[in-house]
Amino acid sequence: MNGAGVGASASAGAGAGARRGRRPGAPDTRAAILGAARELFASSGYGGTSIRAVAAAAGVDAALVHHYFGTKDDLFLAALQLPIDPRAALVPVAEGGLGGAGERLLRVFLGVWDDEQNQQSLLALVRGLAEPSGQRLLRDGVLQMVFAPVGRALGIDEPDRRMALVASQMVGVVILRYLLRAEPLASMAPDDLVAVYGPTLQRYLAEPLP
Amino acid sequence: MNGAGVGASASAGAGAGARRGRRPGAPDTRAAILGAARELFASSGYGGTSIRAVAAAAGVDAALVHHYFGTKDDLFLAALQLPIDPRAALVPVAEGGLGGAGERLLRVFLGVWDDEQNQQSLLALVRGLAEPSGQRLLRDGVLQMVFAPVGRALGIDEPDRRMALVASQMVGVVILRYLLRAEPLASMAPDDLVAVYGPTLQRYLAEPLP
Incomplete structure (x- = not known):
C-alpha cells in the first residue's frame, strides 16, 4: 500500500557483473570483522563491546572496521543482520x-x-x-x-x-x-x-x- | 497454604516397603503415556490430539490414560510440566x-x-x-x-x-x-x-x- 520503494532507484542500469559502487575489497577480512563483531556483541552486549575490541579479535586495525562498517551502531546493525535499517x-x-x-x-x-x-x-x-x-x-x-x-x-x-x-x-x-x-x-x-x-x-x- | 495433602492420609503407619494406599503401578506406563502425550500435543496441537490417540501411541487403553491423568486438559497440563495449575x-x-x-x-x-x-x-x-x-x-x-x-x-x-x-x-x-x-x-x-x-x-x- 504505502511501500517506500527502498533500493529501487539506486540499482537502475547495473548489469550482471558490472561494477556497483565501491569494490568489495577483501571479503575474508570483512567476514572476519563481522564474525568477531557478532561474537563480541553476543557475549559482552552492546555496551561492553568496542570497535577496538572487534578489530583486535579480527586481527585488523580499528580504522579498517570503520572503513568497512562505519560507526559502532552500523556495525551492530550489520552483526544483527537486520533486513532493514x-x-x-x-x-x-x-x-x-x-x-x-x-x-x-x-x-x-x-x-x-x-x-x-x-x-x-x-x-x-x-x-x-x-x-x-x-x-x-x-x-x-x-x-x-x-x-x-x-x-x-x-x-x-x-x-x-x-x-x-x-x-x-x-x-x-x-x-x-x-x-x-x-x-x-x-x-x-x-x-x-x-x-x-x-x-x-x-x-x-x-x-x-x- | 491450600495444599490438598495428596497421598498423606493413605500412608499413615506404613513402614518402608509396606503397602502405601494404591500401589504406584507401572511407572514406565505412566512415563510412556506422558511421553506420547507430549509428542502428540507438540505435533498436532491441543485441538488435534485426543486421549484415544495418546493411548494408542503409548500402547495402552484410553481408560488407563484417564486413570493416570484425568481429563484431556489435565493430561495437557501434565505434558506441559507447568509448576502450577x-x-x-x-x-x-x-x-x-x-x-x-x-x-x-x-x-x-x-x-x-x-x-x-x-x-x-x-x-x-x-x-x-x-x-x-x-x-x-x-x-x-x-x-x-x-x-x-x-x-x-x-x-x-x-x-x-x-x-x-x-x-x-x-x-x-x-x-x-x-x-x-x-x-x-x-x-x-x-x-x-x-x-x-x-x-x-x-x-x-x-x-x-x-
Whole structure:
C-alpha cells in the first residue's frame, strides 16, 4: 500500500557483473570483522563491546572496521543482520511529533513485519531467544537500536521506562502474531491492530504514568 | 497454604516397603503415556490430539490414560510440566467480576512468575519458542490453558480476541522482564507493574474495542 520503494532507484542500469559502487575489497577480512563483531556483541552486549575490541579479535586495525562498517551502531546493525535499517525506517515516527506517535510507530512496525521476506529474517533473530547469546543480541538490538532512538527523537520524559513498556507490547505482538501465529491476532488487518494497540502505545509514550 | 495433602492420609503407619494406599503401578506406563502425550500435543496441537490417540501411541487403553491423568486438559497440563495449575491459580481473577479483573490477573501472573522456582521451569517452556513443536505447545498451552478459561469465567464478549490481546501484553512482559531481563522492567516492583499494565489489560478485557 504505502511501500517506500527502498533500493529501487539506486540499482537502475547495473548489469550482471558490472561494477556497483565501491569494490568489495577483501571479503575474508570483512567476514572476519563481522564474525568477531557478532561474537563480541553476543557475549559482552552492546555496551561492553568496542570497535577496538572487534578489530583486535579480527586481527585488523580499528580504522579498517570503520572503513568497512562505519560507526559502532552500523556495525551492530550489520552483526544483527537486520533486513532493514530501523533508524531510517523509524524517522517518520518522530517527525510527526508526539501526537499520534504510537499509531505511526505501529504502522511502521507492521509494515516491516508484514513483509514476508523481512519477517523470515527477523524471525531468525527472534528464535535466538532460546540461547543466552541470542538473548543479549536481541535485548540490546531491540532496545538500543530500535526503541531508544525513537524515545530520544521524540524527546519524551523517562525514555527508558516508556520505551521498555512500548517494547513489551510490540514484542508480545511479534511472538503471538508472527512466531506462534495465534488467532485471531495472526489474521487481523493492520488497521484493526492499529485501532486496538495504538491507544496502548500512545499512553506508554505520552500520557502521565504512575 | 491450600495444599490438598495428596497421598498423606493413605500412608499413615506404613513402614518402608509396606503397602502405601494404591500401589504406584507401572511407572514406565505412566512415563510412556506422558511421553506420547507430549509428542502428540507438540505435533498436532491441543485441538488435534485426543486421549484415544495418546493411548494408542503409548500402547495402552484410553481408560488407563484417564486413570493416570484425568481429563484431556489435565493430561495437557501434565505434558506441559507447568509448576502450577493455572486453572486453580486463576480462580480469584474471575471471582471478583469484571471490575479490576485486569489488575487481579496481573497480580496472579506476577506472583507466579516472580517466584524463582516457578520462573525457571516456565522459562524452560518459553525457550521452546525456537522450535515448531515448542511453539505449538506454547501457543495452545498459553491460550487454551491460561487465557481462554479466564475469558470464559469472566463471561466477556469476543473472548478470543480480548484474551489474545491480553496474552500479547503479558507475553511481552515475560520476554522482557524474565527472559531478557531488560531494564527497567526487570527491576520494577510488582505494584509499579500493576499500575502501568493494569489499565492496558482492563481495557483489553472490558472496554469497548474498535
